[in-house]
Amino acid sequence: xxxxxxxxxxxxxxxxxxxxxxxxxxxxxxxxxxxxxxxxxxxxxxxxxxxxxxxxxxxxxxxxxxxxxxxxxxxxxxxxxxxxxxxxxxxxxxxxxxxxxxxxxxxxxxxxxxxxxxxxxxxxxxxxxxxxxxxxxxxxxxxxxxxxxxxxxxxxxxxxxxxxxxxxxxxxxxxxxxxxxxxxxxxxxxxxxxxxxxxxxxxxxxxxxxxxxxxxxxxxxxxxxxxxxxxxxxxxxxxxxxxxxxxxxxxxxxxxxxxxxxxxxxxxxxxxxxxxxxxxxxxxxxxxxxxxxxxxxxxxxxxxxxxxxxxxxxxxxxxxxxxxxxxxxxxxxxxxxxxxxxxxxxxxxxxxxxxxxxxxxxxxxxxxxxxxxxxxxxxxxxxxxxxxxxxxxxxxxxxxxxxxxxxxxxxxxxxxxxxxxxxxxxxxxxxxxxxxxxxxxxxxxxxxxxxxxxxxxxxxxxxxxxxxxxxxxxxxxxxxxxxxxxxxxxxxxxxxxxxxxxxxxxxxxxxxxxxxxxxxxxxxxxxxxxxxxxxxxxx
Numbered sequence: 056x057x058x059x060x061x062x063x064x065x066x067x068x069x070x071x072x073x074x075x076x077x078x079x080x081x082x083x084x085x086x087x088x089x090x091x092x093x094x095x096x097x098x099x100x101x102x103x104x105x106x107x108x109x110x111x112x113x114x115x116x117x118x119x120x121x122x123x124x125x126x127x128x129x130x131x132x133x134x135x136x137x138x139x140x141x142x143x144x145x146x147x148x149x150x151x152x153x154x155x156x157x158x159x160x161x162x163x164x165x166x167x168x169x170x171x172x173x174x175x176x177x178x179x180x181x182x183x184x185x186x187x188x189x190x191x192x193x194x195x196x197x198x199x200x201x202x203x204x205x206x207x208x209x210x211x212x213x214x215x216x217x218x219x220x221x222x223x224x225x226x227x228x229x230x231x232x233x234x235x236x237x238x239x240x241x242x243x244x245x246x247x248x249x250x251x252x253x254x255x256x257x258x259x260x261x262x263x264x265x266x267x268x269x270x271x272x273x274x275x276x277x278x279x280x281x282x283x284x285x286x287x288x289x290x291x292x293x294x295x296x297x298x299x300x301x302x303x304x305x306x307x308x309x310x311x312x313x314x315x316x317x318x319x320x321x322x323x324x325x326x327x328x329x330x331x332x333x334x335x336x337x338x339x340x341x342x343x344x345x346x347x348x349x350x351x352x353x354x355x356x357x358x359x360x361x362x363x364x365x366x367x368x369x370x371x372x373x374x375x376x377x378x379x380x381x382x383x384x385x386x387x388x389x390x391x392x393x394x395x396x397x398x399x400x401x402x403x404x405x406x407x408x409x410x411x412x413x414x415x416x417x418x419x420x421x422x423x424x425x426x427x428x429x430x431x432x433x434x435x436x437x438x439x440x441x442x443x444x445x446x447x448x449x450x451x452x453x454x455x456x457x458x459x460x461x462x463x464x465x466x467x468x469x470x471x472x473x474x475x476x477x478x479x480x481x482x483x484x485x486x487x488x489x490x491x492x493x494x495x496x497x498x499x500x501x502x503x504x505x506x507x508x509x510x511x512x513x514x515x516x517x518x519x520x521x522x523x524x525x526x527x528x529x530x531x532x533x534x535x536x537x538x539x540x541x542x543x544x545x546x547x548x549x550x551x552x553x554x555x556x557x558x559x560x561x562x563x564x565x566x567x568x569x570x571x572x573x574x575x576x577x578x579x580x581x582x583x584x585x586x587x588x589x590x591x592x593x594x
Contacts, residue, residue: 063188065091071111073128074119074150075100079173083117083150086177090184100124104131108140114191115184119173120151120158127358129162129324134360136165143201146187150175160292160322193223197230206234225255232263241270258288262297269301272541277301292322299331312339319348326352326361333369337376345373364410367400368417372458375421386425393421409449412441416454443487447494450513488518495527496592507531522560523593526569529553530589533573537581550577569593 070092074080080097087095096111098104100119108116120128132149135141149167151158162170169183191198196216200209210231217227232248235241248264251257261284268277281298284291295318303311312335319325319332333348349370356362374389374396397414404410419434435451442448495510508531514524529550536546554577557570572590 063185065184065188066093068092068114068188069094069112070096070115070117071107071113072097072117073100073104073131074117075121075124075128076119079119082174083180086180089177090181100128100131105134105138105140108135109138113145115146115148115187117148117150118167120149120153120162122153129158129165130358130360132162132165132167137360141166144191144195144198146184146191148183148187156290157322157324160290161324164292164322164325190223190226194227194230197227206238210234210238225251225257229257229260229263232260236263236266239270241267245271256287258284258291258294262291262293265294265297265301269297269304274301274305290321292318292328295321296328296331299335303335308335309339311335312341312344316344323351324355326355326359326366329355330366330369333366333373337369337373342373342377346370349373364400364404364407364413367396367403368413368458371396371400371417372420375417375424375458378421378424380424380426390421390425393417408445412438412445412449412451413454415441416451417458420455420458443484447510448487448491448513450509450516452516453509484517485521488514488521488524491517492521492524492527493594495524496594499527499531499592504531504535520560522557522562522566525553525557525560526566526573527592529557529573530569530592533576533584534589537584543581565593 065087070087072080072083072087072095074083074097077099080099084095084097096107096113098107100121118128118132120132128149128151132147135147141147146169147167148169148171149162150171150173151162152173154172159170168187171179171183197209197212200206200212213227213231213234217224221227228247228251232244232251235244235247244263244267248260248267252260252264261280265277265280265284268274268280278298278301281294281301284294285298288294295314299311299314299318302308302314312332315328315332315335319328322328329348329352333345333352336342336345336348349366352361352366353370356366371393374393378386378389380386397417401410401414415434415438419431419438422428422430422434438451442451491510492514495507495514498504498510499507508528511524511528511531514521515528518524532546532550532553536543536550539546550573554570554573557566562570569590576584576589
């Protein structure tokens with residue numbers, strides 16, 4: 056050990072050691088003992104490990120991955136990240152006997168602190184853990200802030216307690232950039248990440264800079280930067296993902312699909328990326344590619360936390376899009392596979408309440424494609440009936456748009472859920488409208504704004520005269536206009552539209568006060584409006 060370098064004290068560290076091999080577990084156990092670790096919990100790989108991680112307060116988690124395991128270590132790593140079990144102060148070491156590119160890149164998606172190939176020596180393990188523990192010591196106050204959800208405090212510590220002459224300065228700036236991206240404070244990210252990237256040429260700094268450029272609609276600059284990063288780091292898959300998003304933002308969906316396809320060729324084990332390839336391939340009519348991506352998602356999902364009915368539905372929809380009514384033999388085969396996929400989905404995901412609705416909608420769409428209008432109407436009625444029974448009903452037209460196969464249909468629906476109230480005389484369900492509106496208020500209160508918008512829009516589908524939903528929508532669009540200068544005009548038009556409809560309706564005392572308050576705020580410059588909620592939503 057070099058002079059002046061303090062030894063790491065492991066005597067107070069709590070360690071969880073997970074590996075399916077008893078011999079390997081024993082070997083690593085004694086390595087840890089020789090390093091001074093006394094509090095070690097050693098166990099085999101199993102689904103129970105996640106409970107151990109969630110309930111335990113471990114400083115270090117060593118997670119073994121062996122190709123022959125029924126439950127692979129990589130699945131536990133993925134699910135721990137997915138479920139939020141990777142707490143900021145814990146150090147995660149992924150130990151793999153499979154050093155193949157696809158396994159390593161898949162593991163990197165779940166962001167372990169260290170990836171080490173088995174077998175390894177005690178000196179190698181100690182060297183890697185020493186570096187981790189010294190880093191944890193330096194960032195202890197940052198981790199403490201993150202443990203309680205104080206991202207603002209964590210950023211402040213990173214930017215004030217690590218001066219430029221501190222050995223951890225660059226890492227502190229990097230962490231601040233990461234947190235600021237999560238907080239959508241992109242102006243600060245631009246100021247910090249650009250300098251960090253040119254100083255260090257670190258690919259992660261470049262990625263954060265590109266994220267900020269995209270958020271500020273400087274798409275061409277972001278694309279150039281990401282291309283440079285990929286040229287130097289051809290296996291940095293996160294850069295491919297972001298580059299595809301940049302191309303799609305500019306309407307270049309074919310280019311986005313090609314980039315995601317390259318990324319999935321390099322790192323084929325990630326279900327979210329396979330699903331994204333399937334979506335883009337469907338939208339660009341590369342249906343054979345879409346089929347392959349969704350089939351791979353189904354295969355990979357058998358023991359994954361990302362297991363869901365979604366790839367079954369999407370693959371069934373691809374078969375619908377491939378139907379040519381004039382080719383009866385091929386149409387029959389596509390219909391058979393379509394029905395088989397829907398049946399599998401319904402059978403395997405019995406606890407998914409919205410699945411029957413979406414399956415009925417797809418059947419309605421297939422009947423339309425096969426030129427069977429009576430069946431199409433029957434299945435759509437079934438979808439509406441099942442939807443009415445849901446605690447949180449779906450917006451049926453929005454769901455249909457997702458399966459349309461039109462470019463970015465699903466993203467457009469999610470980004471701009473413009474409500475089209477039912478015409479006068481249409482059948483109204485006041486009770487359901489009020490229920491869905493209350494759910495929208497709940498989503499808004501929990502910060503789920505896109506879901507709140509969707510629910511207020513759905514409330515108006517059930518009752519076009521629900522003044523509370525109209526005023527709730529108006530308030531949300533005014534807040535969105537204030538917070539997003541790039542989409543301000545569109546948001547203000549939606550505000551004016553909903554207010555115009557609300558003015559025509561009979562209002563109670565509370566609704567009148569809300570209406571007058573919103574009208575008064577509309578007359579003020581948006582920059583003068585207070586931050587955060589512009590009043591409470593009407594229940």
